[in-house]
Amino acid sequence: MARFRLSTRASEIIAWFGFLLMAGSFLTLLLTPEPISPRLFVPHHKKAEPFALVVLDPGHGGQDSGAIAGGVLEKDLTLDIAQRVDRLLDAQGIMTLLTRNGDSYVSLGDRAQLINRANNAVVVSIHLNDGLRPNVSGIETYFAAQQATGIPVIASWLPFLQKVANPRPNLESQSLAQFxxxxxxxxxxxxxxxxxxxxxxxxANVRHPAVLVEGGFLTGKNDIGKLADANYRELLAMGITEGILKYRDTVKASAGNAEEASP
Ligand SMILES: [Zn+2]
Known part of the structure; x- marks a missing residue:
């Protein structure tokens, strides 16, 4: 009898122990925060925008007129085209920033600094070409094969920063230029x-995808008449805007595919 009661007591203790263990695990589960995953911060229905801001950089300004043909100054037309792009992007709900808003001189260093203070941007510099031959004509878009990464030179000797501090081939800028x-x-x-x-x-000195458009030859007899026409400059602005939008949509679509492909 005594042995029976003892074993009942023992099984009671084991049962209580089991119950406490279960309750304890349940409480721990309730109180433990879910593991942090980057997915928690990205709502599935909304894919992240590839950039939040377009910086428009009208070439020259102030005492720097840029190319000159007859009475037409490059600095005036680059500002006009930039302001047209600004208006078109605004209509698309895209934030913009101009490196100059009027006929003022802004050094290249100040432009780069202003651009690097911005976050999550793409940059379009707007220029018009200067050529020796009068029959030269057409549009070209430049990108830098190597760009600054935003890491101060002084930090680049640190071994763990070497990889990011090294110049990298610049696929974003190249693709923005192509679009x-x-x-x-x-x-x-x-x-x-x-x-x-x-x-x-x-x-070369900005940390965002950046391109430079040469929208035609101010010194070319074929291009000058067109560039002096506001309707043609509107077409240039539309082309630049549509290129930016195509770049955005393509980056967005490829990011979306990558997300779907990951487990
Ligand atoms: Zn220029």
């Missing part, structure tokens, strides 16, 4: 001079 060039030519029917890699200061 803009394509749309510019489609809109204007101008001669397609293609996309080219060139370490222009503003392109």
């Amino acid at each position: 803009i060039q394509q749309q510019l030519v489609a809109r204007t029917q101008a001669a397609n001079r293609g996309t080219k890699a060139q370490q222009f200061y503003v392109l």
